[in-house]
Amino acid sequence: MDNERAIEVLEFWVRTAKVASGGNGTGPVKPNTALFRTLQEREDQTRRVLAQALGQVRLPDILRESSANSNYWVDSGVRKAEYALGKLRTEKETQDILGSTAPTMTADALHPLIWDAASKRWESGHYSDAVQRAATALSGHVKDRTGRYELGDADLVAQAFSLAEPQPGKPRLRWPGKDDDLTVKSMRQGILNLAQGVFAAIRNPASHSTDETPRQEALEQLATLSILARWIEKCEFVTA
Incomplete structure (x- = not known):
């Protein structure tokens, strides 16, 4: 009006x-x-x-x-x-x-894996480092679940969430449900895409750049890591 x-x-x-x-x-x-x-x-x-x-x-x-x-x-x-x-x-x-009536989110409501890894550096104002530690914790979690400690992040998520059938020594983390269900297929593809994007566009820059990430942007990155962590938590461990 x-x-x-x-x-x-x-x-x-x-x-x-x-x-x-x-x-x-x-x-x-x-x-x-x-x-x-x-x-x-x-x-x-x-x-x-x-x-x-x-x-x-x-x-x-x-x-x-x-x-x-x-x-x-x-x-x-x-x-x-x-x-x-x-x-x-x-x-x-x-x-x-x-003040604003927009919804708000507190950082300690993020997935515990993410916030526990990030909290100490976040509270001291080191936002890029907080994001890097959270992403590292998530990578470690995927390695713990799959046993693929020898892989770098890119290969790790590509194989862990691959849509191909598991092979000996190459287990998968799969969104639960029937293989022919369209929603299940969509979730599996989405988790694979998001995981690859997260480690390429969030963890790598946070690990290699010397520029400090702005607080709001860092919080949004932690939120992205958090939703990925929640989805991974629901995935089933599938072996050959």
């Missing part, structure tokens, strides 16, 4: 309704007057703007016909519009006070 235009619409309504009702918005509005016709013309637009400003589904009544005579009342609509105006005018200030 365009807040500035919405404020203009509501200000016009309040101003016109008050004049039409005697100056304060509490008196009756007589029909068949120029001001009444102006309110009628703006009624639908004002109701829709007001509903969105207030977060309501139903359109509020702002021009009510009197049950006693042919006059109309605008007092309820004026009060609602004035409340909405205050809300729109102070919305940015309110957001600054309350």
Whole structure:
């Protein structure tokens, strides 16, 4: 919603309704007057703007016909519009006070393997080193599960999560499920791709670069390592 235009619409309504009702918005509005016709013309637009400003589904009544005579009342609509105006005018200030409503994630909620490896270096502000240690821990975990200590990271994950059948001395880590299930196939392919990407684009730069990774970027990298660790934890050990 365009807040500035919405404020203009509501200000016009309040101003016109008050004049039409005697100056304060509490008196009756007589029909068949120029001001009444102006309110009628703006009624639908004002109701829709007001509903969105207030977060309501139903359109509020702002021009009510009197049950006693042919006059109309605008007092309820004026009060609602004035409340909405205050809300729109102070919305940015309110957001600054309350802070962002975006979801947050704490680092210690990451997979324990990842956070335990990263926590000490993270707390001292060494974010690249924290990521490197977490990735090393994950690599070690895959080696422990497969027994393939002789392989480097690239060959390790390529063989551990290979879609080919296991061979003697070359076990696999497989997402559980039936081989012909499309979701299972997708998960197996995705884990292989993610594992290769993680070690190529996260661990290697963290290990070889002297540049310090920004805190937010490092946290996102740890989160990526964490979801991979959770998926690996669910994988079954399959041998020839």
